[in-house]
Amino acid sequence: MTQNLNWWKGGIIYQIYPRSFMDSNGDGIGDLVGITSKLEYVASLGVDAIWLSPIFTSPMKDFGYDVSDYCDIDAMFGTLSDFKALIDRAHELNLKVMIDQVISHSSDQHPWFEESRQDKLNPKADWYVWSDPKPDGSPPNNWLSIFGGSAWKWDSRRLQYYLHNFLESQPDMNFHCPDVRKAHLDNMRFWLEHGVDGFRLDTVNFYFHSLGLEDNPAVPEGEPKTLGAPEDNPYTYQRHVYDISRPENLDFLKELRLLMNEFPGSTTVGEIGDDFPLKRMAQYTSGGDKLHMAYTFDFLNKFHSPDYIRDVLANMQNIVGDGWPCWALSNHDVVRSCTRWGENEDPKAYPLIAMALILSLRGSVCLYQGEELGLPEAEVPFDRLQDPYAIPLWPVSKGRDGCRTPMVWNNTYHGGFSTVEPWLPVDDRHLALSVAEQEADPSALLHKIRQLIHWRQKQPALVNGEFEQADVSNHDLVALIRSYDGQRVLVVLNMTGQTQAAELPMNISQPLEGHGFSSSVDGKRLILPAYQAYYSVLSE
Incomplete structure (x- = not known):
């Protein structure tokens, strides 16, 4: 295989x-x-x-x-x-x-950071993002941490700030190094x-x-x-x-x-x-x-x-x-x-x-x-x-x-x-x-x-196919077409709690079965109950 x-x-x-x-x-x-x-x-x-x-x-x-x-x-x-x-x-x-x-x-408990913070001359001094304070002692800029407050933490050993985009215990590494x-x-x-x-x-x-x-x-x-x-x-x-x-x-x-x-x-x-x-x-x-x-x-x-x-x-x-x-x-x-x-x-x-x-x-x-x-x-x-x-x-x-x-x-x-x-x-x-x-x-x-x-894993169009949106006249529905190796598959999704109907602007070759959803088609009119999906192969 x-x-x-x-x-x-x-x-x-x-x-x-x-x-x-x-x-x-x-x-x-x-x-x-x-x-x-x-x-x-x-x-x-x-x-x-x-x-x-x-x-x-x-x-x-x-x-x-x-x-x-x-x-x-x-x-x-x-x-x-x-x-x-x-x-x-x-x-x-x-x-x-x-x-x-x-x-x-x-982590600030990683040996790399523990070495980096000792002084400005050690072998890993540049492995993290360090910066001197502004003349007034404040952080070097206005960058913020996602977890709140400044993204800079003062370190009393190096007498510099280090960058942390997240927790203070998560110093940022210097990828310029x-x-x-x-x-x-x-x-x-x-x-x-x-x-x-x-x-x-x-x-x-x-x-x-x-x-x-x-x-x-x-x-x-x-x-x-x-x-x-x-x-x-x-x-x-x-x-x-x-x-x-x-x-x-x-x-x-x-x-x-x-x-x-x-x-x-x-x-x-x-x-x-x-x-x-x-x-x-x-x-x-x-x-x-x-x-x-x-x-x-x-x-x-x-x-x-x-x-x-x-x-x-x-x-x-x-x-x-x-x-x-x-x-x-x-x-x-x-x-x-x-x-x-x-x-x-x-x-x-x-x-x-x-x-x-x-x-x-x-x-x-x-x-x-x-x-x-x-x-x-x-x-x-x-x-x-x-x-x-x-x-x-x-x-x-x-x-x-x-x-x-x-x-x-x-x-x-x-x-x-x-x-x-x-x-x-x-x-x-x-x-x-x-x-x-x-x-x-x-x-x-x-x-x-x-x-x-x-079922989806056996549908090449859904796994590998190209994509385009489709218009099925009812905007409470989401419709799209997946295309692969000459086959075009129409997907219509009713994500609402009400039955929805729509006119299909394309010819249906055959509905796809085995996915577990229910629907009905009368000519080109699709009836989709609440929370149901419709899959079919389109004819040329």
Whole structure:
């Protein structure tokens, strides 16, 4: 059997948040052995790969996104041997394994930073972004941290400020330093040689800063605050011209692509938080010499009207060109889509039609753990909060803990996740939606999403095809055409809670069956019940 080296193109990636997937040793925290024990379930969904959020050695001040050793597994999750066993089992099940790479910054407990901060002359003095204060002692410029306040922290040893785009304990690395770039490429080579199939690159456009340290301008009055942070965050008030998305980054991404090319079948997906994300996606994924794909945030907000979806698709088509998006409805940083989009919709039907949307688009797909179960955002009481972003902003923001609670495997007190109290509480509403409960119910959402994924994986036009929007006369419907190898497939989605009808302006050759949705066609008139989709092959 010929190996598909481009498996990622149109592939479906299942995101696992390791702390919350499965606890194998009874400490209330998920681990690698626990993940390995559940890979057969993941494979049963029909996905192509798993993506593991950070598993590296870390003080866990930002739950692994503050790395203190890039080439070892944190003892909380297990050992390198456990990780190799996970990779071997995943590959037996035809699952690829992708891991997070958090290289724009490290933990302040990383030996590199501990050396860098000692003085201005040590071998790693330039490995992080350091700057003298202004004459009045204030920070060098107006750059802000996403987590609040100035992006600069005073260090009394060097008598300088260091840059941190995130927590003070996450100093930014200086990618203008060749040794830093080499160290991270070596780090990624280490994991590729251990058998990983790709990387999810955290904050991939944050690697370089302007050496001039110019002040960022304010967002012009009347223009949208587009970066994606909540509008109550001052970070959104600036146009991030000098602190992120610098042109030098393109050359580094080309260096990275050359490394990936040494390992055929490996891939990269970049997380881009930018004032103009689609422009950046086009830059970073076009031409086949930088990133393979980029993670899009367009469906990770609260907007989901048919008009909004059409605008997103039009912008994607007009701006991204030959670049490649990776779509998602949920992840470990945002309110789960079943609440964010589906709060006022049918909780059993809406998650399926939302999944049909992203499975029908040109691009790859990330499916977040528990999304196949229709889990709503969990309620986490203040005294159980763990997220460092949430605690100072409570109750205006409840942070990210609500989407990070444990996976529910059965209807027991801890959801089958652990034998002890988990690091975050299991929401009682999740128990009735557990894997075991839904496996036992033939009408459950889990079976429907599994059926839809398996069906989609057998449709070349939906996996690999080109894309165009279609007009079916009813603007409450979303319609598009996917074309591949001479076949054109019409997709019509009714994401509303009412039956919708539309005149089809094209000839239908045959409807496609097996996806689990219902509809009827009378001549060219399509009748779509609430939360249903229609797929058909178009005739010439």
